[in-house]
Amino acid sequence: MKGANRFLLLFGLALAARTGVCQSPDGGVIYARNCNRCHNYRSPAERSDRDWDVAIGHMRIIANLSGADAQAVLRFLQKKNPTEASSVARLAESRSPALSGEQLVEQHACRACHVIRGTGGTVGPSLDSLFSRRDEQYVREQISSPTLHNPASVMPPHAFAPGEMDRLINYLHSAGK
Amino acid sequence: MKKRVAILAFAVLLFFPAVTRAESELEELKRIVAQQQLMIKELQSTVRELVAAQKQMESTRKAAVPQTEVALPPAAPETAGTQGVSVQQVENIVESLERKVGSKLLLSGYGAASFLRQEHDNSTFEGNFNPIFLYKMDDDLQFTGEIEVQLRDDSADFDLEQAAINYFVHDNITLVAGKFLLPFNQFSERIHPYWINKLPSFAPIYSDEQGNGRPGLIPLLSDAGIQTRGGVELGDEMRMNYALYLVNGPEAVSSDQSQPTPPDLDFGANFSDNNMNKTFGGRLGFQPVADTEIGWSGMGGRYGDGETGFFLWGADGVAKSYGWELRGEYADLRIDSPDFGDEHRDGYYVQVAYRPGLATYASAWPLFARKLELVARVGRAETVDGAFTQWSPGVIYWLKESVPFKLGYEFNSADGELGYDRFLAQLAFGF
Numbered sequence: 342m343k344g345a346n347r348f349l350l351l352f353g354l355a356l357a358a359r360t361g362v363c364q365s366p367d368g369g370v371i372y373a374r375n376c377n378r379c380h381n382y383r384s385p386a387e388r389s390d391r392d393w394d395v396a397i398g399h400m401r402i403i404a405n406l407s408g409a410d411a412q413a414v415l416r417f418l419q420k421k422n423p424t425e426a427s428s429v430a431r432l433a434e435s436r437s438p439a440l441s442g443e444q445l446v447e448q449h450a451c452r453a454c455h456v457i458r459g460t461g462g463t464v465g466p467s468l469d470s471l472f473s474r475r476d477e478q479y480v481r482e483q484i485s486s487p488t489l490h491n492p493a494s495v496m497p498p499h500a501f502a503p504g505e506m507d508r509l510i511n512y513l514h515s516a517g518k
Numbered sequence: 519m520k521k522r523v524a525i526l527a528f529a530v531l532l533f534f535p536a537v538t539r540a541e542s543e544l545e546e547l548k549r550i551v552a553q554q555q556l557m558i559k560e561l562q563s564t565v566r567e568l569v570a571a572q573k574q575m576e577s578t579r580k581a582a583v584p585q586t587e588v589a590l591p592p593a594a595p596e597t598a599g600t601q602g603v604s605v606q607q608v609e610n611i612v613e614s615l616e617r618k619v620g621s622k623l624l625l626s627g628y629g630a631a632s633f634l635r636q637e638h639d640n641s642t643f644e645g646n647f648n649p650i651f652l653y654k655m656d657d658d659l660q661f662t663g664e665i666e667v668q669l670r671d672d673s674a675d676f677d678l679e680q681a682a683i684n685y686f687v688h689d690n691i692t693l694v695a696g697k698f699l700l701p702f703n704q705f706s707e708r709i710h711p712y713w714i715n716k717l718p719s720f721a722p723i724y725s726d727e728q729g730n731g732r733p734g735l736i737p738l739l740s741d742a743g744i745q746t747r748g749g750v751e752l753g754d755e756m757r758m759n760y761a762l763y764l765v766n767g768p769e770a771v772s773s774d775q776s777q778p779t780p781p782d783l784d785f786g787a788n789f790s791d792n793n794m795n796k797t798f799g800g801r802l803g804f805q806p807v808a809d810t811e812i813g814w815s816g817m818g819g820r821y822g823d824g825e826t827g828f829f830l831w832g833a834d835g836v837a838k839s840y841g842w843e844l845r846g847e848y849a850d851l852r853i854d855s856p857d858f859g860d861e862h863r864d865g866y867y868v869q870v871a872y873r874p875g876l877a878t879y880a881s882a883w884p885l886f887a888r889k890l891e892l893v894a895r896v897g898r899a900e901t902v903d904g905a906f907t908q909w910s911p912g913v914i915y916w917l918k919e920s921v922p923f924k925l926g927y928e929f930n931s932a933d934g935e936l937g938y939d940r941f942l943a944q945l946a947f948g949f
Contacts, residue, residue: 374755374808377838379704380714380948381919388624395624398660398684399652401692403708405749405759405803408689462808463840466877474882491885495919 368417369450371410373462378404382464384495385421393418417450421497440505442512449499458516465496469516477510484509626650627664630712630946634729637938642729645669646712648679660684662698668727679740690748694763700739700785701747701761701801702815703834703847710738713948716843716871717912717926719940722897723849723865728942730935733901735849735865736830739785741765743796757805767797770822771902783821783828783853795820799830809838826855841876845869867897871914889916893926906932920948 376382388396393415401411440448446457454464461467471480482489484506487496501509627649635641651663664680682696699707705721708714720726725734743765750758768783799817806812811834818829832849846868853861874880875888891914898907912926928940 375757375805377809378805378811378836379708381916383919391622392624395622395652395654395660396626398654398686399626399650399662401686401749402660402662402684402694402747405747405761407749407751407757408686410749410751410757491888 367450367453368413368415368420369453370462371406372414372417373453373464375404375406375410376400376414377464382495385418385497386423388422390419390422393422417453423498423500439502440508442508442510442515445501445505445509446512454496457513468513471513471516480510480513481506622654624652624654626652626949628711628713628946628948630944632718632728632945633943635941636729637940639730639938644728648711650680658686660686688748690750691746692748694745694747695743697740697742698745698763700741700763700765700799700817701745702736702739702799702817702830703801703832703849704811704813704836704845705834705847706739709845711948712944712946713920713922716869716891716893716914716922716924717895717910718924718942718944719910719926719928721847721867721869721895722899722906722908723847723867725901729940732936732940733903735851735863735899735901736783737785741767741785741797755807759803759805760800762800763798765797765799767795767819768821768828770826783851795824797821809836811836825857826853828853841873843869843871845871863900865897865899867895869893869895890914891916901936904933904936906930906936922946 372382385393397411397415397418400406400414401408406414446452451457451468452461454462456463456467456469458469475483479490483496484499485501486498487494488498627647629647630645632644632646633641634644646669647667649665651661653661655661660683662680662682662684664678666675666677666679668675668677678697680696680698682694682698685693685695687693701707703723705715705724710720710724712718719728719732720734720738723735725737726732743763745761745763747761748759750760752758768785771784797817797819799815801813801815803811803813813834814832815834816829816831818827820827828851830849830851832847834847836843836845838844846866848864848866850864851862855861871891871893873891875883875890880888893912893914894910895912896907896909898905908928908930910926910928912924914925915923917923922945924942924944924946926942926944928942930937930939
């Protein structure tokens with residue numbers, strides 16, 4: 342019984358301790374770090390936003406995600422879902438003040454899946470020295486329509502306001518130097 | 519007294535993070551409300567532009583063709599500058615745009631079409647289908663049901679693999695009741711679906727029912743009972759997960775009583791417990807870095823007539839990086855029978871997979887090459903029919919990320935039928 346008491350105390354301490362340690366999770370980062378543990382990454386375009394809401398509940402159980410992690414992944418998948426064209430969130434983003442290339446990288450969670458300037462995930466290829474491998478036209482097409490070059494790609498397509506794609510491309514150019 | 523203090527301390531520590539989490543969630547809600555208010559203002563601006571454009575078109579049309587005067591409805595209040603479009607109407611537009619099409623019921627699942635050829639035996643085609651029904655009642659309550667349909671001989675066998683109600687009590691605690699896959703190691707609960715398992719056959723520890731079947735140390739584990747589980751964040755990247763369960767437990771497989779060995783365990787057949795003893799078990803998992811997990815599992819109880827005890831424990835691990843995957847498990851089964859004495863069996867497997875097309879240097883490869891993945895598995899298991907060692911190479915072509923076409927060959931070493939080699943081809947799909 343002493344052992345059980347100690348276990349309960351330690352478990353409770355672990356639950357309490359992580360609250361002070363953890364920041365609010367970035368859904369893209371959680372997705373990149375967890376959603377490949379068992380199966381391949383699933384594209385946000387595979388389901389509707391509402392279906393993702395149900396599916397993520399199932400994944401919370403099977404993958405033993407915390408509630409916060411599961412909600413963060415759900416928000417990421419719904420935000421990146423290109424089939425939900427009526428999303429007001431995307432409308433608002435397109436009218437936001439002009440963002441720099443670096444801010445666009447942060448807003449679109451590019452580092453969740455790609456290494457940029459030495460840091461990031463490994464879901465996709467590193468974007469450092471990108472233009473030594475690909476020309477600018479290919480990169481623009483890949484960002485706006487990833488399945489154009491690879492029909493099986495799980496990379497979500499990204500839409501930008503006028504000028505944003507140019508600023509992003511310029512930033513990626515500088516990232517490789 | 520000490521026990522009460524410990525329980526009280528645990529309760530305080532348990533709910534302290536919930537309170538702190540509630541405060542941060544309130545801040546998040548405030549941010550979302552502010553963002554929504556910004557969106558409404560943006561939409562009001564858009565509506566003003568559309569109304570102005572419509573009026574311009576109307577003026578142009580009227581100038582071109584004479585029209586009968588039509589009385590327009592009076593402008594609604596609180597609409598200065600919007601020409602008849604109220605804040606309420608804009609909010610209705612926002613709400614209709616935000617309304618998602620779809621139901622709370624999601625049909626998911628997987629299936630496979632397989633071809634098997636075992637040494638000294640006929641070859642056969644097979645089909646399997648596992649629909650998974652997911653129903654979300656609200657943010658706290660979800661139902662999971664899974665049916666397994668297998669073509670066997672001249673009929674289709676149906677089995678209820680899962681039927682569980684899941685209650686999200688807390689950020690880190692989920693209560694499960696019903697029939698569920700037992701969280702023993704990883705393969706039994708998460709990896710066995712055909713579109714996830716990287717070889718067409720099951721890992722040696724687990725019995726494989728394809729073709730004539732191949733026994734293993736244990737079958738895939740599924741039972742009826744109650745469970746608590748969840749995940750805990752230990753840092754920005756580090757995670758821990760746990761599961762504890764109480765289930766009916768295995769039955770005793772009818773065996774030849776003249777043999778000096780205890781009856782074998784039949785997991786998953788005990789839908790109504792046949793003895794007064796339940797089985798208690800659990801798993802503790804640790805994720806130190808991304809795409810890495812190690813775990814320890816254990817379960818024990820009494821089965822059959824309630825006099826024979828068993829204890830099953832296991833260890834598992836997976837690590838993925840730059841297209842490489844290393845996965846392995848070990849399982850150890852001990853049986854303690856007052857009539858037949860002790861018995862000990864164990865098994866393991868190690869699997870390596872490599873998908874070179876995921877590496878940065880392969881981004882310019884042809885699409886076909888980027889979809890190929892190489893797999894190799896070695897393992898060993900002691901079954902009631904004897905022990906066997908296996909090494910199995912394979913290759914996967916990913917038609918889509920959840921639709922693999924797999925080829926695999928098993929080189930089995932053992933006495934008798936356990937030692938027959940097998941060739942398997944499988945097209946699996948997950949949805």
